[in-house]
Amino acid sequence: MKTLGLLAVGQSPRTDYVPVISSFTGPSVRIVEKGVLDGLDRAQMSALAPLSPQEHPVVTRLADGSSVTMSKAEMSGIVNDKLREFARSGVDLAVLMCTGDFQGIVCPEGLHMLYGKDIIDGCVRAAVPAGSRLGVLVPLASQEAFSGRKFFDMGYDAVTAHASPYGSMEEIEKAASAFRGCFAVILHCMGYVRRHRKAVAEISGAMVLEANALVGHVCSELLSS
């Protein structure tokens, strides 16, 4: 049996996306979860909140199902600690479960590690020809400019909208209507799961790429030999 380590930027267990990933990796892969915010109380978490409105924030989920907005820069030290724990416990593959870019991450010696961001960007480029109209769904209005620019720079005619995966389905449905006529839509946060994807596909008529499912496909392939 092989072991897959999933590092959430919020708190484990991620009862939202882990079932999606395990549906791909199957019974021969054991999933071990850690969360960057595991064991922290609200006061400790607020010390890791974004310092300025200019910073591109990350939205993530806590164990009780609520969500918090955090600073990636403030969290990178804990990310490195958790990766070292994965390396010590000898997981076969570890994934940083975030579609965003973390600076200052050090992959420990001997750990086979994938960045969620690389998986998602690679799969978007693989599936969607440059020049196509690409819908980009993000949790917060304040993330739209950054994520839209990122996919624009990758050569896409990017259309952005926002709706938190930790909010209501009505918000998701409203946002999805912005994507009519798109070639494809990327759900650009690990918190979007099958029900979000289904709603976006039905309303937009576009092909939809769900970030955590892409991680599941890639991990199942790498761990199946």
Added chain:
Amino acid sequence: MKKLGLVSIGQATDRDFVPIIREIVGNDVELVVRGALDGLTDVQLAEAAAGEAEHPVVTELADGRSVRVSKPKLVPLINSVLSGMAADGVRLACLMCTGSFEGLEIPEGLALLEGRRVIDHAVLAVCPPGARLGVLVPLKEQEALSGGKYRAMGYEVVCGHANPYGSREELSACAETFRGCAAVVLHCMGYLREHRDIVARAGNVPVLEANAVMGHLACELLF
């Protein structure tokens, strides 16, 4: 039922990559499998063969023969398969070749996953540029072009060649050269699970099998 088009650059069979894609996409998808060389006579096949100076494409005929085909001569044959698929209601198709083709015409309403684009970005998804990457190709004369492509993408490349339609001994010997690589890409759709397992074990390295990667991406897009 949703349809997935699989366009081979040889002749369509239900062998090779078809069972691998089927396992990944499940039974709720109709696979429409067609080949660019379907129905060609031996004379027409000889006309499509690669010249001495060309970078050839290696593919298989329905009777199991391996042939070396010219890419420019394949393009109109592929385009005709794509338009036939679109006419038959296929909305997503996979071009099952890791090579690049100039002059593809993708019909309105058909999304095409091109093997080259998919495999190159799958490599970027799982292996950071700068890492040592193993690249397995069928023929020695393909090493320079395929190795050069990944070098240009920023990798430290180790090339090896072993024809997927050849012997396992040849493959096992070649796989040893990939020890110490961060990952290995099997750079031809002819490599199957059995080849992947030989390389993964001999080289003790994660392996990307091109046709399975296509299957995973198509599966997600069809969900």
